[in-house]
Amino acid sequence: MAPDSETKLPGEFNKVSVIGLGYVGLPTAAIMANRGIDVLGIDVNPETVEIINKGDIHIVEPDLDILVRSAVSSGKLVAATTPEPADAFIIAVPTPFKADNKPDLTYLKQATQALAPVLEKGNLVVLESTSPVGTTQQIATWLSAARPDLIFPAPDNNDPDIFIAHSPERVLPGRILIELVDNDRVIGGLSDICSQRARDLYSLFVNGTCHLTNAQTAELVKLAENAYRDTNIAFANEMSLVCDNLDINVWEMIDLANLHPRVEILKPGPGVGGHCIAVDPWFIVDSARDQTPLIQASRRVNDEKPNWVVEQALDATTSKSAIACLGLAYKADIDDLRESPAMEIVEKLATQHDGKILIVEPNIKELPSSLKKFKNTKYCSYDQALRNADTIVVLTDHREFKEVDQSVLDGKKIIDTRGVWR
Ligand code: SAJ
Numbered sequence: 109m110a111p112d113s114e115t116k117l118p119g120e121f122n123k124v125s126v127i128g129l130g131y132v133g134l135p136t137a138a139i140m141a142n143r144g145i146d147v148l149g150i151d152v153n154p155e156t157v158e159i160i161n162k163g164d165i166h167i168v169e170p171d172l173d174i175l176v177r178s179a180v181s182s183g184k185l186v187a188a189t190t191p192e193p194a195d196a197f198i199i200a201v202p203t204p205f206k207a208d209n210k211p212d213l214t215y216l217k218q219a220t221q222a223l224a225p226v227l228e229k230g231n232l233v234v235l236e237s238t239s240p241v242g243t244t245q246q247i248a249t250w251l252s253a254a255r256p257d258l259i260f261p262a263p264d265n266n267d268p269d270i271f272i273a274h275s276p277e278r279v280l281p282g283r284i285l286i287e288l289v290d291n292d293r294v295i296g297g298l299s300d301i302c303s304q305r306a307r308d309l310y311s312l313f314v315n316g317t318c319h320l321t322n323a324q325t326a327e328l329v330k331l332a333e334n335a336y337r338d339t340n341i342a343f344a345n346e347m348s349l350v351c352d353n354l355d356i357n358v359w360e361m362i363d364l365a366n367l368h369p370r371v372e373i374l375k376p377g378p379g380v381g382g383h384c385i386a387v388d389p390w391f392i393v394d395s396a397r398d399q400t401p402l403i404q405a406s407r408r409v410n411d412e413k414p415n416w417v418v419e420q421a422l423d424a425t426t427s428k429s430a431i432a433c434l435g436l437a438y439k440a441d442i443d444d445l446r447e448s449p450a451m452e453i454v455e456k457l458a459t460q461h462d463g464k465i466l467i468v469e470p471n472i473k474e475l476p477s478s479l480k481k482f483k484n485t486k487y488c489s490y491d492q493a494l495r496n497a498d499t500i501v502v503l504t505d506h507r508e509f510k511e512v513d514q515s516v517l518d519g520k521k522i523i524d525t526r527g528v529w530r
Contacts, residue, residue, distance in 0.1 A: 121232075121309050122146060125194035127219045129156055129187060131444070132236060132277040133200035134165065135172055135284045141179035143313050148194060149187040152218070160187040168443035168471055169284050191223045196232040196309050199223075199247075200277065202383065203237045209390040211240045220247050224254035229269040232305045236277045238330050238384060240391040244274040244323035248298055261298035273297035273306035274323045276330035281382070281442050292316035296326025334388040335403050340374045341385070342406035345413050348376035359530040378503050378525040379413040379449025381438025386410070386447040414449040417501065417525055418456045424521035425499040428463045432497030434490070435504020436469040436476075443471035450503035451478070457501075458482035466493040470508045502528050 122145070126137040129151040141147040151157050159166045163180040165173050179185035191197070201215040216237060223233070233251070235244050251270065252260040261268040275295045279287040293310055295318050297303030303320040310318050321329075344362070351358035362373045380386050389407055393400045425431055438448035445451055455478065458465050466488040467475060474480075475487045490508055494500065494516045502509060505526040512529060524530065 121195045121312060123148065123194045124196045124198065124309070125150060125191055125223070126198045126200060127151075127191065127223060128199065128201035128215075128237070129160060130200065130202065131167055131169065131281060131284065132279065133198070134160070134167065134176065135169065135279070135288055136198060136200065136236070136277075137185055138172065138175040138179045139285070139288055139313050141182070141185035142175060144184065145312065147179070147185045148192055149185060150189065150191050150219075150222070151187060152189060154189055157187040157189055160185070170282065171285050175285065191226050193226045193228055194231070196234065197223050197227075198234045198236055198309075200236040203239050203243075203387075204383065205387050205390050210394055211391050213239070213243065213246070216243065216247070217250060220250045221254060224251055227251065227255055227258060227270060229258065232271040232273070232302075232309060234306050234309065235272075235274045238276055238334070238388050238391070239274070239327055241324050241327045241331070241395050243327060244272060244296070244298060248272050261302050263299055266299055266301045268299070268301070271297070271302040271305040272323075273302045274326045275306055275310060275318075276326060278330065278333065281444060282440070289313060289315050293318045294321060294326045294329050295319065296321045296323040296329075298323050328392070331388050331392050334385045335392055335406075337374075338380060338385045338389050338410060339402060339406040341377070341380050342409040344374045344376040345379075346409050347373065348413075349416065357530070359527045375527065376525070377413070377449070378417045378453055380410040381446070381448040381450070382444065383446045414452045414456070417449075417453050417503075417523065418460070420523050421453075421457055421499055421501050422460060424523065425461065425463070427461070429498040430464040430466055430496055431457055431461060432466045432468065432488070432493035432500045433457065434468050434493065434500065434502045434509050435506055436467065436479075437471055437504050437506070440505045441471070441507055445472075445476060451476075453501070453503060454479060454485070455482075458485050464496075466497050468493045468509075469504075470506055499523070502526050 124145050125148045126133045127150045129149045137147045137149040156166050163177040165176050199219050201219045204212045206212045248260045258269040260270055261272050275293055278291050295303050295306045307318040348358045365371050389403045433454045436450045465485045468490050479485050499521040502524040505528045509528050
């Protein structure tokens with residue numbers, strides 16, 4: 109059925125609101141604003157809003173500073189703490205998990221409740237946050253409780269007042285601005301017309317293909333992508349333990365195995381971090397515990413790896429000597445410390461080792477408070493740490509660490525979890 113005359117026609121997205129101005133929301137807002145759309149970015153943190161309205165950024169991501177500056181100076185991107193009416197709302201708030209590995213939808217519920225009062229007939233609401241299966245429907249339920257005056261989508265109603273879809277973000281930190289535009293998107297609406305409206309929105313700035321499906325499938329696609337990667341990394345991490353036990357160089361072994369045309373082993377590391385791969389597999393487990401022994405085992409393998417690194421470092425070091433820890437971010441060339449195995453390792457070393465822990469992280473200006481609180485931790489330059497430590501633990505493969513004067517490493521114990529100096 110065609111939308112009624114009051115419903116805005118596809119393509120009429122003159123003003124878009126992006127709720128949550130983090131690693132996904134801010135780049136999305138800036139890209140759309142640079143395409144000429146009026147974008148209102150919403151974030152609950154007043155400091156974030158202030159920084160963005162000055163044309164600055166609060167996160168590290170290549171070229172994002174240039175894009176945000178241009179969007180703000182042209183007046184197309186404005187940030188605020190409370191939502192205002194718009195043609196479409198993109199929700200990109202965190203969906204973490206709780207201590208018991210259950211999804212925590214608190215931020216999502218708060219964002220949904222904040223936007224409910226400003227919703228108008230014809231609006232599109234897109235959930236971009238990675239979410240457990242059923243969350244897009246949950247948003248419709250929350251919104252319809254807050255706005256009984258509006259008709260929300262149902263599979264048998266192709267003429268709702270509000271269109272709701274899930275289009276999970278799939279961008280890789282470090283390449284966000286490229287992947288936001290070039291990657292294909294999966295779009296799952298609560299009904300066909302919802303999917304089509306969401307595709308109309310993304311077509312304004314996405315060069316990749318938009319693949320339409322239903323909301324539940326889109327939710328599981330995103331979770332499956334990250335669980336697949338987690339499982340593959342777990343295999344690499346398991347191999348690193350096997351190699352250590354058998355005194356085999358894991359990097360050489362993987363390089364040689366990968367010469368096979370159908371083998372592509374990923375890289376072992378100190379564990380798996382970030383707010384996505386270390387979290388999202390649990391969303392599948394939570395909805396299908398008995399069907400997911402492999403996913404659960406992979407999570408356990410990856411979660412155990414930091415403990416192994418700590419043991420290696422403590423075994424290599426006499427009690428009073430200094431340990432250098434290179435990198436805190438969860439992966440190379442970014443500043444993101446969320447769920448970082450490096451943070452866990454450094455915290456455990458600071459607790460269990462009497463000597464100094466010399467910490468190098470080129471992408472932050474000072475140690476986070478969770479590390480500052482230890483008497484034996486010290487924020488150091490790369491050079492200082494290499495010279496003053498007896499044991500060096502490489503935790504992140506930042507580009508700065510690839511340059512090394514081999515003579516400085518002579519006689520030191522090296523635990524290179526990333527194979528930077530292999
Ligand atoms: N890692 C390894 N070995 C590898 C690859 C990664 O140990 O061979 C580690 C990294 O060091 C890091 C963690 O895994 O600690 C995750 O890093 P990542 O680069 O694999 O992924 P993320 O978390 O930065 O981004 C992922 C991406 N998902 C997939 O590649 C399937 C991205 O496309 C998603 O958009 C993102 O999660 C997300 O937001 O969900």
